[in-house]
Amino acid sequence: xxxxxxxxxxxxxxxxxxxxxxxxxxxxxxxxxxxxxxxxxxxxxxxxxxxxxxxxxxxxxxxxxxxxxxxxxxxxxxxxxxxxxxxxxxxxxxxxxxxxxxxxxxxxxxxxxxxxxxxxxxxxxxxxxxxxxxxxxxxxxxxxxxxxxxxxxxxxxxxxxxxxxxxxxxxxxxxxxxxxxxxxxxxxxxxxxxxxxxxxxxxxxxxxxxxxxxxxxxxxxxxxxxxxxxxxxxxx
Numbered sequence: 001x002x003x004x005x006x007x008x009x010x011x012x013x014x015x016x017x018x019x020x021x022x023x024x025x026x027x028x029x030x031x032x033x034x035x036x037x038x039x040x041x042x043x044x045x046x047x048x049x050x051x052x053x054x055x056x057x058x059x060x061x062x063x064x065x066x067x068x069x070x071x072x073x074x075x076x077x078x079x080x081x082x083x084x085x086x087x088x089x090x091x092x093x094x095x096x097x098x099x100x101x102x103x104x105x106x107x108x109x110x111x112x113x114x115x116x117x118x119x120x121x122x123x124x125x126x127x128x129x130x131x132x133x134x135x136x137x138x139x140x141x142x143x144x145x146x147x148x149x150x151x152x153x154x155x156x157x158x159x160x161x162x163x164x165x166x167x168x169x170x171x172x173x174x175x176x177x178x179x180x181x182x183x184x185x186x187x188x189x190x191x192x193x194x195x196x197x198x199x200x201x202x203x204x205x206x207x208x209x210x211x212x213x214x215x216x217x218x219x220x221x222x223x224x225x226x227x228x229x230x231x232x233x234x235x236x
Contacts, residue, residue: 004118005072006109011062019057023073023083025122025129026050027102028094031066035059039088040160044068049098051090051129053083069105073122082130085172090129091160093137101125138166139174139181146185147209152178182209187223190216194232201228 001022011033026033026049033044036059037052044050052058054075075083092098101121108118135143138158142150155178156166170178186208193204205216205228220228 001072001074002076003074003116004077004122006105006118007070008067008109009070010067011060013061013063015059015061017057017059019055020072021054022075023054023078024052025071025073026052027069027071027098027105029067029069031062031064031068033060033062033066033068035089037088039162039165040091042091042160044091047094049092049094051086051092053086053089054078056087056089058089069102069109071105071118071122077119077123079130087169088161088165092129097128136173138170142178142182143185146182147189147207149209150178150182183219183223186210187220190220190228191224191231194228195235201232204228 008029026035026044028044028046028049030046035042035044035050035052037056042048042050104121105118108121136159138155141155141158152163152167155170156163159166159169161169167177170181174181176184189208190204193199193207197204199207201216202213205211205213208216210216210219217227217229220226220231224231226234
């Protein structure tokens with residue numbers, strides 16, 4: 001396979017398991033496609049698209065009427081390092097930018113344009129796939145809810161990973177564990193509150209997710225090398 005194949009495809013209700021030497025980009029048109037890899041399990045519909053790296057074994061089936069735009073992408077135009085960082089595939093939010101890209105791809109596919117134009121278009125948006133376009137959904141969730149009690153199982157489910165792989169994936173991506181990442185966000189928020197309010201240490205601790213002073217003090221001192229009380233005295 002030397003060029004990109006871009007076409008509309010309909011999937012049936014039978015389970016189909018295989019792997020292939022080329023990658024696939026699957027964009028929604030209508031219906032739901034169930035996809036499972038070693039690390040992910042998702043129902044792909046109109047709010048997400050999915051990139052499947054080469055040689056990734058996967059199972060798929062569809063229960064209802066469906067149609068997807070699929071690109072078969074030869075491995076020789078892909079960055080090997082990027083593919084190694086996409087174990088199990090990558091799910092991407094189907095936002096307005098991707099809707100515009102789908103429109104261009106459909107125009108190419110429906111008018112039987114030459115493969116070189118599709119390759120040029122793929123290379124244009126490849127970085128969106130390689131870097132995920134935006135922050136992964138679970139990290140955005142943490143950024144929005146870090147003062148709450150966040151369950152690792154929920155975070156893994158957001159990315160469609162199992163818990164053990166999610167922890168490894170997160171540390172490779174963010175260079176810290178999920179717990180350490182949450183702690184850093186909380187302590188930065190605490191420092192902001194110390195600087196801009198007259199709240200007590202206990203009030204701030206509870207606002208950022210710690211029920212007791214002792215837990216807050218332990219984490220704060222570990223990251224800042226001084227206690228919250230010492231930090232408060234220092235800035236005053």
